[in-house]
Amino acid sequence: MHRRLADTEGRELSAQLRGTGIALDLGAIRLHVRSPLALLAERIAQVYAEFPLLAPGEFCDIHVQVVPGSSLRRWLRPQARFRVDGVEPFEPFPQDHALPLMEWGANFSIAQRLNQHLLLHAGVVAAGDRAVILAATPGSGKSTLTAALALSGFRLFSDEFGVVRRHDLQLLPLLKPVALKNESIDVIKRYAADGSGGRIGPTHPRTRKGSVAHLAPDRASVDARARPGLPTIVVFPGYQPDAPCSLRPEEPLRAFQRLAFNSFNYSLLGPDGFRTVAALLDRCPAYALSYSRLDEAVEAIGKLLETT
Amino acid sequence: MKSGLPTTSGLTALLGLLTCPESARSLPLAAWDRVLPLARAAGLLAVLEARLSRDAMLEHVPDIVCGHLASGAAAARQRRQMLVWEIVTVRQALAGLDAPIVLLKGAAYLAQGLAMSSGRYAADVDILVPKAALDSAEHLLKDYGYEFQHIDAYDERYYREWSHELPPFRLPGHPLELDLHHTITPVTGRLRPAPELLLAATIRVCDATGGDAGERARFRGLHVLSRPDQLLHSAVHLFHDSDLAVRLRELVDVDGLVREFGTEPGFWPAVVERAQRLGLGKPLGYALRYARAWLGTPVPLGIEWPAPGSRPGRLALVTMDWMVPRALLPVDPAGDGRRGVALARALAYLRYHRLRMPLWRLIPHALHKISRRHDPSRAAAS
Numbered sequence: 001m002h003r004r005l006a007d008t009e010g011r012e013l014s015a016q017l018r019g020t021g022i023a024l025d026l027g028a029i030r031l032h033v034r035s036p037l038a039l040l041a042e043r044i045a046q047v048y049a050e051f052p053l054l055a056p057g058e059f060c061d062i063h064v065q066v067v068p069g070s071s072l073r074r075w076l077r078p079q080a081r082f083r084v085d086g087v088e089p090f091e092p093f094p095q096d097h098a099l100p101l102m103e104w105g106a107n108f109s110i111a112q113r114l115n116q117h118l119l120l121h122a123g124v125v126a127a128g129d130r131a132v133i134l135a136a137t138p139g140s141g142k143s144t145l146t147a148a149l150a151l152s153g154f155r156l157f158s159d160e161f162g163v164v165r166r167h168d169l170q171l172l173p174l175l176k177p178v179a180l181k182n183e184s185i186d187v188i189k190r191y192a193a194d195g196s197g198g199r200i201g202p203t204h205p206r207t208r209k210g211s212v213a214h215l216a217p218d219r220a221s222v223d224a225r226a227r228p229g230l231p232t233i234v235v236f237p238g239y240q241p242d243a244p245c246s247l248r249p250e251e252p253l254r255a256f257q258r259l260a261f262n263s264f265n266y267s268l269l270g271p272d273g274f275r276t277v278a279a280l281l282d283r284c285p286a287y288a289l290s291y292s293r294l295d296e297a298v299e300a301i302g303k304l305l306e307t308t
Numbered sequence: 309m310k311s312g313l314p315t316t317s318g319l320t321a322l323l324g325l326l327t328c329p330e331s332a333r334s335l336p337l338a339a340w341d342r343v344l345p346l347a348r349a350a351g352l353l354a355v356l357e358a359r360l361s362r363d364a365m366l367e368h369v370p371d372i373v374c375g376h377l378a379s380g381a382a383a384a385r386q387r388r389q390m391l392v393w394e395i396v397t398v399r400q401a402l403a404g405l406d407a408p409i410v411l412l413k414g415a416a417y418l419a420q421g422l423a424m425s426s427g428r429y430a431a432d433v434d435i436l437v438p439k440a441a442l443d444s445a446e447h448l449l450k451d452y453g454y455e456f457q458h459i460d461a462y463d464e465r466y467y468r469e470w471s472h473e474l475p476p477f478r479l480p481g482h483p484l485e486l487d488l489h490h491t492i493t494p495v496t497g498r499l500r501p502a503p504e505l506l507l508a509a510t511i512r513v514c515d516a517t518g519g520d521a522g523e524r525a526r527f528r529g530l531h532v533l534s535r536p537d538q539l540l541h542s543a544v545h546l547f548h549d550s551d552l553a554v555r556l557r558e559l560v561d562v563d564g565l566v567r568e569f570g571t572e573p574g575f576w577p578a579v580v581e582r583a584q585r586l587g588l589g590k591p592l593g594y595a596l597r598y599a600r601a602w603l604g605t606p607v608p609l610g611i612e613w614p615a616p617g618s619r620p621g622r623l624a625l626v627t628m629d630w631m632v633p634r635a636l637l638p639v640d641p642a643g644d645g646r647r648g649v650a651l652a653r654a655l656a657y658l659r660y661h662r663l664r665m666p667l668w669r670l671i672p673h674a675l676h677k678i679s680r681r682h683d684p685s686r687a688a689a690s
Contacts, residue, residue, distance in 0.1 A: 058338045059372060063345060063641065085345035086641030113348075115379035268386045 002052030005045045013053070014041035023054040027173035027225035028163045029114070031106055032060035035098070037080060040066055043099040047177040047201040047214040050222040062109050066102050068095065084109045093207070100204050100212045103179060107160060110174070111264045117172070118276040119264040120162030124171055124229070125154035127305055131171045131229030133162050133284070134237055135262050141239035144184040147215050148191050148294040149301065151198045156221040157229060161264075166276050169283065170228035175221060177201065177214035185213045191294055233308050234259060234286040235301060245296035247287045247304060255286035316640040318342030325356060326560060327604045329363040340373045342640060349638035350556045351429050353380030358427030384427050391418055394433045394484045396526055401452035401479075407441035408531045410510050412489065412541065413561075416532040419513045421524060424564025428557075432476065432485040436533075438507055439490040446474060446488065454479050454486065492541050494664050499548055501540075501586035509534040509582075535569045536579040540588045543595035548588075548663055552635040552656040559636065562595045563603040570606055580614045589618025598632055631655050 005013065016022055021034035022044075033044070062084065069079030069092050078095035081088055082105035089108060093101040111119065122135035123146030132149075136142040143159040150156040157163075157171060159178040164171060180188050185203055192198040192215075199216040236250060236258050250258070259277050260266045266273040285308060291297035321339050324331045335343075347353045357377035360366050366374055395415050402409050411419050414430030437445045454477040456464075467475045472494050476485040491503040510531040514524055533541055542565055546558040569575050583589045593613040599605035613619035620628070634652030 058336075059341045059370075061372070061376070065641075083641075085349060086639060087349065113376070113379055115382040116375040265382075269382055270386060270389065272382070 002054060004049065005051050005053055006049035008045065008053050010042060010045065013045055014038045016053070016055075017041045017044070021056050023056045023060055024048055024051055025054060025225065027157075027175050028117070028161075029061040029110065029174065030054075030059070032056045032063045033066070033102065034064075035066040035102075037066060037068065037095065037098050039096065040080075040098040040102065043201060044102075046199070047099065047216045049199060049216050050219040051217075062106065062113065064102065064105055064109065066098050066105075097204050097207055099201070099214070100179075100207050103177065103214065106176070110161060114161075114163065115265050115268055116166075118162075118164040118166055118266070118269060118273060118280075120164060120259065121160070121262045121264055122162035122259075123149075123159045124157035124162050124173075125149040126157060126171075126229040126232075127154060127302070129227065129229050130232040130305060131157065132301060132305060133171070133231060133234045133259075133280075135162065135234060135259050136237050137262060140237060141184070142237060143178055143180060144187060144239070145237050145291075145294065145297055147178045147180060147184075147188045147198075148298050150178065150215070150218065150221065151188070151192050151195055152298045152302075153196075154302075155224055155229075156217050164231070164276055164280065165228070166272060169231060169276070169279055171231050172228050173221070173225045175217050175225045177216055180213050180215060182210045185211060187294070188215060231280055231284050233304060234281065234284045235289050235304075236286070237289045237291070237297065239292065240290050241292055243290050243292045245289075245291045245293065245300050247289050247300050250286040250288045252281065252286075255281055259286075316342075318346050318640040319637055322346050322350075322352075322356075323602050326352070326359060326563075329359045329365045332360055332365040333368045335369075337370050337373070340370065344373065344376050345641055346638045348380070350554060352557050352560060353377065354384030354427035354429060355557070355560060356427070357381040357384075362423070362426075381427060384429050387429050388418065388425075390483050391415060391430045391433065392523070392526070394482060394486065395419065395530070397479060397482065398433065398435060398449075398486060399527065399530055401454065402437075402445060402448050405437065405441060405445055405448055407438050407445075408507065408510060409445075409529075410436040410507070410531040410533060411513070411527075412436055412492070412533070413545070416538065417561075417564075419524065419527040419530060420532060422564070422568050424561065424568055428561075430484070432487055434473075434487045434489060436489045436492065436503075436506070439503065442474070442488070442490050449477055449486070449488070452479070457485065493544060493549055498663050499544065499587055499591070501544075501588055505586060506533060506537055509537060511535075534578075534582075535565075535572070535575060536582045537586075539565045539569065539579060540582055540586060540592055543592045544588055547591035547594045549660070551653070551660040552632065553653050554638050555636050556638065559595065559599050559603065563599045563605045566596075566599065566605050566607060570608075576608055576611060580611065583618070584615040587615075589613060589615025590620065593618055593620075594628065594632070598636070602633075627655075631659075 017034065018036045021032050024031045024033065065083040067081050069081055079092035080095045080098040080101050081092045082090055082101050084105060120133065120135055122133050123142050125132055125146060134142055134146060146159040156175060157173040158175065161174045162171060163174050189200055192200065198218065201214040201216065203211050203213040205211045234255065256277060266277065289297060321335060322343050347356050357380055360369060391414065412434040414428060415433045417425035417428065457476045457478055459475050464475055472491045473487045473489040476487055478485050493499055493501065510533055513527040513530045513532055542558065542561045546555055583592050596607045600607050631652045634649045635656040639646055639649055
């Protein structure tokens, strides 16, 4: 049995991160991270706390590095740079934002490279192996709702990627910390405090996407990350201030559009993308959810899953 | 180290797989961990998939690796479709042109149905028309809705006076750019093969064999360069008109063309004759040299430097043997093959510009580019 990151001594973790690096087994992929930044080691230990500490081993799907900025800037305004396979796709970030930089960089790489699967832009949670796909455009509260569901006992798969294996339509967990932005940080902190109390990493103020904090995946979800889920319902959530919680069946054509056009690689996959989305919606009833209170939305989704 | 053979294990394995997909049988997972990032950096992931699949080797590849290869292949399939779309559109836009329309490079490989085009990821569409027809081609494209990509007056003048192509066109809503050429090398460069000779030898796409007949019908009426000229063009493009940086895939093109055409009777004598006639012996010699050394390209003995006087001096050859592998091959992020790469790429970059235009023209051009980089009004716009 591997030790978890949370049970590893800080010094040991940062030495491994600096040396051969660590492998984060996210379920659908293995991410290899190397970095000499002790701060990043500390942050990773917080938001990947329940993940086992693995050496890179034989094979990792994505190899990333977070390295300090070069030259004089190092002393004035320290920076962090992200590299994937030796290529730098972004401008540097301030060094205290090393974790958001790594997370965005990893998401960027995943979104480009996982075209063997249909990649929905969706949160995914499950009760046991029966999974709910929460598909929505950015800014519609998808991550917040996914976080609330994860804190309410649902098994977390991802807040960003619905990974659909094309040959058998199974959903693969791609388990990463849930990225909470701006107001949703406090919302989820309150939600967690009222309930089971999840682990939320430090807030990074004034990043390119505003303030960002990460909810660490819970132990049960981490331990089940190799187990695929059965797509059972599709929900299109829409947060509306002061709206009562309401669920209505989404009409098929519109459901298709909302699912397909929100995917990272629907058009890249061509006919295969079409067939996979169609098969998914043949199997799963689709609903539009509007809500203002998280607890009501969580309850509604729970009931829906029970009765489907 | 003959012809600067690459030294890291990842590169050796990648080149081995491209040349001989059979080597996949014995490749351990740990080696794939090095190969995939390199193949991706070189833009060869889907080419690798195509070759392994052609030789029925995918079953010997670990599942997790097959996933990555399939991902690359899916992206290349989409790109291929974009390429077909653009070729068909250009053919329609230029239907009224009273001159041959010659597809170059990726578009030509695809239209001829060459095996080497599977998995190949085309950056854009290149076509060649006679200089006399350039103006009418430009007007026809613009009438059809094609627009120049955003460029300023200096760039436009640069393209029109010193380059071998017009600024890139794009039809709004279309993903790929279209480059309209009137010859295959910059008009200010050292090598200037006469475009009339190239145009006089072109062949029609439907006369070229191979590929799917239904698809080829969509390209009816379009031309491609003669086969020897296609090989020469790929060599010239790489060794005379590029900065070499991570251009391994273009050497793979050279290799692919040789394997595709090299066994036809009369091909090699024609290549030698054309290289002499067009004055392209040196770039061809370099291309064959490195292709043979790294990819095992089957080049007949005695075709080393195909034209009298095309053999470079000893010092030039030693320098190229040091520089070319460091510039052309992707750097193994996990390996130690980084030494000299930055210097080699800087040298290759200087060489490229030096070949492209004489110094009296290059210096003011470089100064203009540098001053513009520091112009705050442009920085704000970008």
